[in-house]
Structures are given as C-alpha cells and as structure tokens.
Amino acid sequence: xxxxxxxxxxxxxxxxxxxxxxxxxxxxxxxxxxxxxxxxxxxxxxxxxxxxxxxxxxxxxxxxxxxxxxxxxxxxxxxxxxxxxxxxxxxxxxxxxxxxxxxxxxxxxxxxxxxxxxxxxxxxxxxxxxxxxxxxxxxxxxxxxxxxxxxxxxxxxxxxxxxxxxxxxxxxxxxxxxxxxxxxxxxxxxxxxxxxxxxxxxxxxxxxxxxxxxxxxxxxxxxxxxxxxxxxxxxxxxxxxxxxxxxxxxxxxxxxxxxxxxxxxxxxxxxxxxxxxxxxxxxxxxxxxxxxxxxxxxxxxxxxxxxxxxxxxxxx
Amino acid sequence: xxxxxxxxxxxxxxxxxxxxxxxxxxxxxxxxxxxxxxxxxxxxxxxxxxxxxxxxxxxxxxxxxxxxxxxxxxxxxxxxxxxxxxxxxxxxxxxxxxxxxxxxxxxxxxxxxxxxxxxxxxxxxxxxxxxxxxxxxxxxxxxxxxxxxxxxxxxxxxxxxxxxxxxxxxxxxxxxxxxxxxxxxxxxxxxxxxxxxxxxxxxxxxxxxxxxxxxxxxxxxxxxxxxxxxxxxxxxxxxxxxxxxxxxxxxxxxxxxxxxxxxxxxxxxxxxxxxxxxxxxxxxxxxxxx
Amino acid sequence: xxxxxxxxxxxxxxxxxxxxxxxxxxxxxxxxxxxxxxxxxxxxxxxxxxxxxxxxxxxxxxxxxxxxxxxxxxxxxxxxxxxxxxxxxxxxxxxxxxxxxxxxxxxxxxxxxxxxxxxxxxxxxxxxxxxxxxxxxxxxxxxxxxxxxxxxxxxxxxxxxxxxxxxxxxxxxxxxxxxxxxxxxxxxxxxxxxxxxxxxxxxxxxxxxxxxxxxxxxxxxxxxxxxxxxxxxxxxxxxxxxxxxxxxxxxxxxxxxxxxxxxxxxxxxxxxxxxxxxxxxxxxxxxxxxxxxxxxxxxxxxxxxxxxxxxxxxxxxxxxxxxxxxxxxxx
Numbered sequence: 004x005x006x007x008x009x010x011x012x013x014x015x016x017x018x019x020x021x022x023x024x025x026x027x028x029x030x031x032x033x034x035x036x037x038x039x040x041x042x043x044x045x046x047x048x049x050x051x052x053x054x055x056x057x058x059x060x061x062x063x064x065x066x067x068x069x070x071x072x073x074x075x076x077x078x079x080x081x082x083x084x085x086x087x088x089x090x091x092x093x094x095x096x097x098x099x100x101x102x103x104x105x106x107x108x109x110x111x112x113x114x115x116x117x118x119x120x121x122x123x124x125x126x127x128x129x130x131x132x133x134x135x136x137x138x139x140x141x142x143x144x145x146x147x148x149x150x151x152x153x154x155x156x157x158x159x160x161x162x163x164x165x166x167x168x169x170x171x172x173x174x175x176x177x178x179x180x181x182x183x184x185x186x187x188x189x190x191x192x193x194x195x196x197x198x199x200x201x202x203x204x205x206x207x208x209x210x211x212x213x214x215x216x217x218x219x220x221x222x223x224x225x226x227x228x229x230x231x232x233x234x235x236x237x238x239x240x241x242x243x244x245x246x247x248x249x250x251x252x253x254x255x256x257x258x259x260x261x262x263x264x265x266x267x268x269x270x271x272x273x274x275x276x277x278x279x280x281x282x283x284x285x286x287x288x289x290x291x292x293x294x295x296x297x298x299x300x301x302x303x304x305x306x307x308x309x310x311x312x313x314x315x316x317x318x319x
Numbered sequence: 320x321x322x323x324x325x326x327x328x329x330x331x332x333x334x335x336x337x338x339x340x341x342x343x344x345x346x347x348x349x350x351x352x353x354x355x356x357x358x359x360x361x362x363x364x365x366x367x368x369x370x371x372x373x374x375x376x377x378x379x380x381x382x383x384x385x386x387x388x389x390x391x392x393x394x395x396x397x398x399x400x401x402x403x404x405x406x407x408x409x410x411x412x413x414x415x416x417x418x419x420x421x422x423x424x425x426x427x428x429x430x431x432x433x434x435x436x437x438x439x440x441x442x443x444x445x446x447x448x449x450x451x452x453x454x455x456x457x458x459x460x461x462x463x464x465x466x467x468x469x470x471x472x473x474x475x476x477x478x479x480x481x482x483x484x485x486x487x488x489x490x491x492x493x494x495x496x497x498x499x500x501x502x503x504x505x506x507x508x509x510x511x512x513x514x515x516x517x518x519x520x521x522x523x524x525x526x527x528x529x530x531x532x533x534x535x536x537x538x539x540x541x542x543x544x545x546x547x548x549x550x551x552x553x554x555x556x557x558x559x560x561x562x563x564x565x566x567x568x569x570x571x572x573x574x575x576x577x578x579x580x581x582x583x584x585x586x587x588x589x590x591x592x593x594x595x596x597x598x599x600x601x602x603x604x605x606x607x608x609x
Numbered sequence: 610x611x612x613x614x615x616x617x618x619x620x621x622x623x624x625x626x627x628x629x630x631x632x633x634x635x636x637x638x639x640x641x642x643x644x645x646x647x648x649x650x651x652x653x654x655x656x657x658x659x660x661x662x663x664x665x666x667x668x669x670x671x672x673x674x675x676x677x678x679x680x681x682x683x684x685x686x687x688x689x690x691x692x693x694x695x696x697x698x699x700x701x702x703x704x705x706x707x708x709x710x711x712x713x714x715x716x717x718x719x720x721x722x723x724x725x726x727x728x729x730x731x732x733x734x735x736x737x738x739x740x741x742x743x744x745x746x747x748x749x750x751x752x753x754x755x756x757x758x759x760x761x762x763x764x765x766x767x768x769x770x771x772x773x774x775x776x777x778x779x780x781x782x783x784x785x786x787x788x789x790x791x792x793x794x795x796x797x798x799x800x801x802x803x804x805x806x807x808x809x810x811x812x813x814x815x816x817x818x819x820x821x822x823x824x825x826x827x828x829x830x831x832x833x834x835x836x837x838x839x840x841x842x843x844x845x846x847x848x849x850x851x852x853x854x855x856x857x858x859x860x861x862x863x864x865x866x867x868x869x870x871x872x873x874x875x876x877x878x879x880x881x882x883x884x885x886x887x888x889x890x891x892x893x894x895x896x897x898x899x900x901x902x903x904x905x906x907x908x909x910x911x912x913x914x915x916x917x918x919x920x921x922x923x924x925x926x927x928x929x930x931x932x933x934x935x936x937x938x939x940x
Contacts, residue, residue: 144589146540214711223699255455277463
C-alpha cells in the first residue's frame with residue numbers, strides 16, 4: 004500500500020512542475036509589457052524602464068521562471084498591484100466560499116443522480132428508464148449559465164423566493180448563508196447529475212448481470228441489501244472516477260456561477276482579475292487552482308485504492 | 320455462467336440487431352434543426368433583415384412587430400437579425416475550433432497509436448499536462464493575456480480539444496493496428512504513410528466524426544459562456560452568449576431577450592449532441608449512452 | 610419411492626425468445642429427488658442442465674418463460690410469493706455455482722458474505738455469526754479460518770474459493786443443495802477433493818443433493834440416481850449402479866465410452882461422439898440424438914421417443930432401439 008502511494012506521489016511532482024511552467028509561459032504571452040499595464044496612463048519610457056528593472060522583467064525568461072518558482076515554493080505568489088493584497092491572502096479569503104459551493108453542488112448532484120441511477124438500473128428498459136435517460140441527456144445540453152438564468156428568472160424575479168445575488172458568511176448567519184447558496188449550488192448540481200446518473204446506471208446494469216448478484220439472490224438476501232451492498236459497492240468505483248473527472252468541470256462551472264451570483268469565491272476573483280487586468284493575481288490564482296486540481300485528482304486516485312481491494316493488494 | 324447461456328448471448332451478439340430505434344424521429348429533427356440554422360446563417364446576406372447593429376433608441380425592448388419580427392433588444396437593435404448573425408459566429412467558432420482539434424489531435428493520436436514507443440509516451444504525457452488544467456481556467460487565462468478576439472477564442476478552444484481527439488484516435492488505432500489487414504499491408508511492403516492514410520484512417524474516421532460533432536456542441540457552450548461573461552466574442556459583434564448576457568439585465572421587463580437566444584442555443588447544442596452521440600453509439604456500441 | 614419427494618420437477622419447460630427464434634432450453638422435464646438422496650444430472654454443454662437448475666431456483670433470466678411446476682417441500686416454487694421464496698433460498702435450498710471467482714463478490718470480504726447469510730436466515734448476532742463462520746470454514750477444510758474471514762476472494766486459490774462457496778451454501782443447514790458443475794473451473798487435482806467434500810457433507814447432514822456435471826465419471830460412486838440429459842430433455846434415468854451396469858441409451862453408452870480408462874492400452878483413441886448437439890432454435894423432427902446415433906433407424910427420424918420404464922420401474926429411457934449391453938465399468 005505504501006509503495007502504491009509513493010509511486011503516485013513521485014508522478015505528482017513532475018506534473019506540478021509542468022503546470023507551473025505552463026502557467027508561467029501563458030503569462031509571458033502578453034503581447035505588451037507587464038510594466039506598461041501596471042503603470043497604465045502614467046507610463047513614460049523612463050518609468051517603464053525603471054519598473055521593468057525593479058520587477059526583474061529585463062532578465063532572460065528562464066531566469067525569471069526560476070526566480071518566480073523560488074518565490075512560489077516559499078509561499079510568495081506575488082502581490083496585486085491594484086489592491087495591494089498578496090495572492091495568498093486573496094485566495095485564502097475566498098477559498099471557503101468556493102469549497103462550500105462546489106461541495107454543496109456535488110452533494111445535491113449525487114442526491115439526485117445516485118437514486119435515479121439505481122432506480123433506472125433496476126427497471127432497465129422500462130418506460131421510466133427511457134424517460135429518465137432522455138431527461139439526463141437533454142440536461143447535458145443545457146449550459147450552466149443557461150440554467151442560472153432560468154433559475155434566477157423563476158425563483159428570484161418571478162416568485163421572489165430566493166435572492167439572486169449576495170453572500171453572508173456561515174459563521175455570521177447559517178440560514179442566510181444557505182439561502183444565498185441554494186440557487187448557485189442547484190445550478191451547478193443540474194450540470195452534475197446527468198453525468199453521474201448515466202455512468203452509474205450503465206455500471207449498475209452491468210453489475211446486476213454478474214454471477215455474484217445471482218448468487219446473492221440464491222442466498223435469499225433482502226433485495227435492498229443486494230442492491231445497496233452487493234451491487235452499489237462495486238459500482239461505486241465508477242462513481243469516484245466520475246466525481247474525479249467532474250472536478251475539472253466543477254471548477255469551471257463554479258467560475259461562471261460565482262460570477263453570475265456574485266459569490267466572493269476564487270472563480271470571481273479570477274474573473275475580476277481579468278476585468279481589471281490584475282495580472283499578478285491572475286497568474287497566482289491560475290497556478291493555485293491548477294495545482295489544487297492536480298492534487299485533488301491524486302486524492303481521487305487514492306480513494307480508488309481504498310474502494311477496490313484488488314488495486315490495493317494487486318491481482319491474485 | 321452456464322455454457323448454454325453463453326452460447327445464447329453469442330448468438331445475439333453475432334446477428335446484427337438493427338437498432339433502427341436509434342435513428343428515430345428525434346435524430347431527424349436534430350438534423351433538420353442543424354440544417355435550418357446553417358441555412359439561416361449562410362443566407363444571412365440574402366434574407367430581408369434589418370442590420371444587427373442599427374440602434375433605434377426609441378424602440379428599445381419593443382415586442383414583436385412587422386418591422387422587427389422578434390422585437391428589439393436593450394439598445395434598439397433587431398433581435399432576429401442579431402440572433403441569426405449570432406448563429407453565424409457561434410457556428411464559425413463552433414466548427415473551426417474542433418477542426419483544429421480533430422486534425423492535430425487526430426493525427427497525433429493515430430501516430431502515437433501506430434508507432435508506439437517513446438513517441439507515444441511523449442504525446443500522451445504532454446496531453447496529460449494540458450489536461451492537468453481545469454479547462455475553463457486555462458481558456459480564461461489565455462484570453463486574459465492574449466486578448467479577446469474571435470480568432471484567439473477559436474484557437475484556444477481548438478487547442479484545448481486536442482487531447483480528447485488524440486485519445487479517441489489513439490484508442491481506435493490501437494485496436495486496429497493489430498488486425499490482419501494492417502499486417503498484410505506491411506507484408507506487401509506498404510510504407511507507413513500509406514498504411515496510415517489508406518488502411519487506418521478510414522476506420523478511425525467515423526469515431527472522429529462522432530466526437531467532432533460532440534466537440535461542436537461543447538465549443539458552442541464554451542464560447543457562449545465566455546461571451547456571456549463579456550470575455551468571449553467582443554461586442555458589438557453579436558453572439559448568442561453576448562445576447563443572453565445582455566438579456567440578463569432585462570429579465571424583469573423583457574425576459575424574452577435572454578430566452579430567445581437561450582432556447583436557440585439549447586436546441587442547437589442538443590441537436591449536435593444527439594447526432595454526435597448517435598454516431599458514437601453506432602461506431603462503438605459499448606459506449607452508446609441512449 | 611414411498612415417501613413424498615423433497616423436490617419434484619413436473620413437466621418443466623423453459624423457453625427463451627432470441628432474435629433467431631424461440632429457444633427451448635428445457636423440454637418437458639420430470640424429476641424427483643427424495644430427502645437425503647443424491648441425484649446426478651449429466652449432459653454435454655448446452656443440454657439445458659444449467660437452465661434446469663436455474664428453473665428450480667426460480668433464477669431464470671428476465672426473458673425466459675417457464676411452464677410446469679416445481680414442488681419443493683410441499684410448496685410450488687413457481688407460484689410462491691416472492692417474499693416466502695426469498696426465505697426458502699439460502700435456508701432450505703442452497704446452490705454452489707460453477708465458477709467461484711465470479712460467484713463470490715470481489716469487493717466484499719469472505720466473512721461478510723458468510724455472515725450476511727447467517728444473519729439473514731438464522732438471525733444470529735454478529736459475534737455468534739462470526740464464530741459460526743469460522744467453524745464452517747474449518748469444516749470445509751480451510752486452514753486458519755479466522756484470518757480468511759477478513760480476506761477477499763481474489764486472495765484465495767480457486768479450490769479454496771469453491772470451499773468458501775460450499776461453506777456459504779451449507780451455512781444454514783439446507784435440505785437440498787444444488788451443485789452446478791462445482792469442479793469444472795478447478796484444477797484436476799483439486800476436483801476430487803471438492804467432490805469428496807461435498808459427498809461427505811451430504812452424508813453427514815443427511816442433505817439431498819443434485820450434482821450437475823458433464824462428466825459421467827464424476828457421478829460414479831457419488832450419487833444415488835442419475836439422469837442423463839440431451840437437447841433439453843431427460844433421455845435416461847436410473848439408479849447409478851444400474852445405469853453403469855446396463856445402460857439403454859446409445860447416448861449414455863457413447864458418453865461412457867468417452868471416459869478415458871486407466872487399464873486401456875496406451876494410445877487407444879478416445880471414441881468421441883461425432884457431430885454436434887442440435888441447434889436449440891431448430892428442433893429436429895424425431896429423436897434429437899438420431900443424427901449422431903449409430904443405431905438410428907427409420908422410426909428414430911420420424912417420432913420423438915418418450916421416457917418410459919423398462920423392466921424395472923426406476924430405470925427409464927427414451928429410445929426405440931435401446932441397448933441391452935452390460936458395460937464392463939465398475940460403478
């Protein structure tokens with residue numbers, strides 16, 4: 004088991020390194036000069052030259068990369084020249100919001116997707132099954148921002164049950180906090196549940212045809228036990244894979260949702276940085292989000308091994 | 320399992336069961352819609368439409384009338400014209416970006432699956448690095464640095480779709496490269512290029528087409544999302560995303576301004592998804608979702 | 610048989626719709642087995658023996674149509690309501706499948722799969738169930754049973770897995786055990802051990818057992834009665850020693866001849882039965898075995914012979930030209 008973790012960790016390092024390199028390269032795509040952007044209309048050739056020297060922008064690229072990487076590894080991701088906040092400060096402030104959003108969305112998505120998948124797998128081929136599968140397919144074609152608009156129109160504009168934008172921290176007002184999260188989390192969940200449901204359903208249909216399910220029936224076990232212990236557990240591996248794959252889409256969706264619903268999360272920080280051309284923040288946030296994504300995938304891989312003992316112990 | 324049961328299953332698998340159910344009315348409706356959108360976008364110069372950029376400040380958010388068949392938007396521009404011009408943009412980006420993906424990704428995938436070895440490891444490894452980024456974040460980052468334009472957008476989305484096409488092409492090539500007809504061609508002294516182009520490509524083609532259509536759907540959505548946020552197609556060019564984003568301001572007074580482009584976009588994305596998924600199910604029954 | 614049979618299969622047929630037409634997997638089969646007795650069902654692959662066992666257990670695939678009755682312990686399993694059927698299964702009626710790698714759940718421990726059966730039917734608490742599980746594993750000859758309880762199926766060898774499956778089947782003291790080709794997926798060296806284990810447990814518990822196999826040699830000395838199946842029908846039935854001494858069916862004779870004999874001269878060719886079993890979707894007119902039978906004559910091709918008794922009531926066969934040979938094989 005330890006060997007397994009060690010091997011995976013070893014693979015992680017070069018990927019993180021490549022991610023940092025790519026992020027740095029993207030930043031250097033800027034057609035103009037960072038110094039110009041920072042100075043804005045106060046730019047004069049002398050000032051630009053001075054700032055460039057200050058920021059080390061006149062050094063060769065590989066030197067700048069190493070310098071930046073060195074800072075990053077010490078926890079210094081740079082400081083916004085608009086707000087004066089360090090990247091790390093800005094991110095840690097907003098991280099809880101994004102995590103709350105994504106966690107809620109995934110939970111709601113699972114709460115919708117898993118029961119539907121099980122119900123459809125058991126009734127596979129029936130009218131119910133075909134109807135639900137069709138709905139799931141249709142839902143996949145609805146972009147996140149479209150669901151957002153629809154939900155806002157229905158619940159905030161017409162019915163006025165829920166607020167369209169706004170946020171209050173959980174510690175201050177739990178109920179209010181959740182009220183603000185309902186629409187955004189549901190919006191994201193609507194994009195999540197079809198993927199979950201489709202994959203789990205087809206996996207369960209395959210599992211239900213296995214010999215060990217026939218054996219479980221022959222043992223006279225309760226149908227609920229057969230379904231939820233014997234059938235769902237082997238299929239849960241697929242669920243973990245899907246959740247892992249979804250994280251990338253979830254992060255992207257969170258960006259859109261946070262922006263639309265004005266939630267002060269990392270996604271909104273990112274988009275805000277683009278609007279205000281706050282490129283230091285942009286670079287730092289991209290790196291952190293990408294690195295976080297890589298690490299989350301790593302954790303998902305670990306979860307894999309926990310769920311499927313065959314991977315843990317190797318095949319007999 | 321009983322041997323008898325196994326032989327029954329084999330029988331069922333061997334005799335080709337015609338899934339005519341799949342090419343049902345929904346499939347043809349999707350094709351019809353796609354043709355309609357293409358026709359409208361293509362014939363936009365010929366159709367009797369007002370200009371999409373002409374602003375009529377007196378007629379803002381006007382309902383449907385004889386002059387403006389779908390009404391006007393927040394700046395008095397003709398909604399229908401903007402919708403159809405928006406279709407053009409969405410389709411241009413929607414088609415060109417996956418083309419980049421399928422040509423480069425498809426080629427890389429086929430070469431990787433055919434030649435194997437270190438080349439394959441290199442290709443797969445670099446794709447993995449690209450995939451290590453959450454896609455939308457990467458698009459946003461590059462748009463931020465390179466600037467907003469239709470060209471940039473198309474290129475970025477196209478490049479991001481390369482890994483997916485690479486995987487499809489490589490998987491298809493891996494299963495095919497070991498079949499007899501490839502070995503036979505090699506025995507006859509055919510060059511690699513000939514084998515790749517004449518033997519493998521036609522077989523990989525259909526899977527790629529299916530994924531291409533799915534890629535069109537995804538591209539329209541991504542472009543729409545970016546434009547919605549104001550980070551995609553730069554105004555005053557109209558794209559569906561732009562229109563929905565602008566329509567958001569008027570949700571309380573004129574919800575149709577957001578919903579007309581929204582429904583159009585949804586139907587278009589759904590149609591491409593349907594056709595693409597049906598084709599994918601036909602080429603690889605195991606992965607068919609419907 | 611004077612006492613009522615424990616299990617009575619009455620005119621059971623199983624039909625499966627396939628794209629190529631209706632497939633008659635089991636054709637009007639009648640069988641009886643008394644408490645504590647063993648019955649061997651022998652036949653080639655595809656003769657319907659496994660479908661028959663599924664029919665008895667009411668575990669047929671969704672599309673299958675069953676006709677006839679299955680009387681077990683006085684109740685008709687076909688019409689029994691699902692909840693009462695569920696309580697019977699695992700408790701009074703147990704089964705061992707052919708391949709223990711696929712019949713045991715790969716993501717659950719051996720212990721879980723044993724304990725859940727005990728808890729379901731005998732309502733033992735977890736401590737008692739765990740203890741009983743270890744006892745069962747020891748009884749089937751698995752060393753270090755307590756450790757095994759925590760292990761997963763793929764950590765055990767094929768023979769051990771099948772022992773586990775047998776332990777699960779025996780755990781609630783069933784009245785009838787159906788063993789469907791229990792040794793086919795195992796090494797030859799292990800096969801005898803498993804069969805002996807089954808025979809031993811059967812005798813000790815006075816349990817009825819149906820042993821399904823394609824190998825006539827397996828049932829010799831291990832079963833009380835034998836039924837030979839071909840193309841979905843029972844073509845000969847007799848007490849085992851009787852069958853081996855004087856079989857009447859040409860098919861049975863051919864099956865017996867195909868068993869390698871240790872005292873035969875080296876390089877003696879094994880007489881294989883020429884031809885293949887009939888396609889079940891295209892039933893043959895007349896006797897199903899006639900295309901391959903070396904005694905077949907006119908009537909065999911036109912009429913289907915029915916199962917009928919010969920001189921003794923318990924020896925039945927379905928043939929127009931039965932052989933009266935006494936085979937030189939020790940039963």
